[in-house]
Amino acid sequence: MRENTKAAAAAFQFLSRFPVKTQLEFTPELMTRSTLFYPVVGLCIGTCVWIAAWLSGFLLPPAPSAVLVLTIWVWLTGGLHLDGWMDSADALLSYRSRERMLEIMKDSRVGAMGVIACVLLLMLKATLLYSLMGQTFLMGAAVLPFLWSRFFMVYAMGKYPRARAGEGLAGMFSGVQNALLYKVGAVTLLLSAISCGLFLYAAYTVDGPPFAWSLHMGVILSAFFVIPLCIWACGKWAADRISKRLGGLTGDIYGALNEGLEAVGLLLLVILTTIMH
Template sequence: MNKGMQALAAAFQFLSRFPVKAELDYTPELFRKSTRYYPLVGAAIGAVVWCGAAAATYLLPPLPAAVLILALWAALTGGLHLDGWMDTADGLLSYRPREQMLEIMKDSRVGAMGVLACVLLLLLKATLIYSLLTGGWPPLMLLLPPIWSRWFMVHAMASWPMARGKEGLAGKNFNGMEKRDSLVAVPGAVILTAVAAILLPLLGKGDFTWAQATLSWILLPLAAWAAGSWSARRMTSKLGGLTGDTYGALNEGIETVLLLVLVIIQYRL
């Protein structure tokens, strides 16, 4: 297996529960190279969720369909990013000094703030998916939030310092990434978004107008960058940098923001 295929396999093994069977030597170099394929992993997750959404909406009313779609979405990642969301909430919402926040985030146990943050996040995601389903929104648009949320994870790794330096999983494997590493992931995210745009008229755009669809393709990347940058700066100001947990939290938060943007476009624009 050449280096490119190893990096692709590493991205899928690390970020998802897709059955990618490959024996890999997980070096820091391989981890860093794998980040260019993160948007592709997001597209694969989005594609499965899209197919699940099409089946669920055909068989079930919108509310149980939305819950099952969300369950499938979380299962495809093995709860990896949700775990980061909860650990980050436990740390940041403890309002302790920086070192104590980082220690709390290392604890494998989930605290009250983490549970509360997870419940609220899942409720919001489920209601946003429900709103999109009941508004005649095309399930194909589910491809976009996972693509751009995972692109921003790469951007965050390259743009903000590691809170623990070279310690921890993120510090050992992603430390030293540069802006060019995040730029390498941009073409893939753009191409995958373009593919979704091409497929939309072929598969049916529901009640979306072309103006709404075009706004979605433009605003979602901008919203991912804006919401992610604001959140990453806030986390860095409190923690002195980012950690593996905060990357997962950023992914979950951005996916939710992008679903919210889609709902706003659908109902207000």
């Protein structure tokens, strides 16, 4: 099997429940190469989520539809990053020593802070989905949080030290360097442009009144520039603070950053649609 095919299969097997049946040995080298395809996985998950939102809108009111779509979203990811979010909340909100926080993240049990953080995050995501229900023309822009949150995971792997000095899951990605990071950024930008461009073309084709076309174009183009910049800024702020407290990042922190930045991206999209309407 060609190296890129193996890397793509590893990315889908690790980050999602998509049925990729290939048998792989998850070596650090393969895991590092697989990060090139993280934005592709994000695009596929985001597309499935918004197709589910569109289809469920024909059968259900917005509120139960949003909860159902969120359930599909969590299932598609296998809860991998959500687990990291909970473990990170338990550790970082304990205000213990660095060593104790790292021990808490290694513990498979979930504490009160992890449960609270999980519930609040899922409530936020559900309400954001609810706010975007029925706005099919936004689908191109709505996949951007799924793309750029996963780009930032790769950015964090390459730009921050490992808190456990090569141990744990984060140690599998120690080979992420600037050259690979630039490629991941280019892939993310290309996929973002294609997604937004396709839905701009669809809006232009379907919409009759010029005002509706210009409104859709304004939201999508604003999202194309605002969401990546804000996700990077929020992610860097969070990663800087966490790295300072832990002396680096862990695999759980990568997942927590992804979860939080997805919510940030959707929140920005809701704000943009509210302002422009």
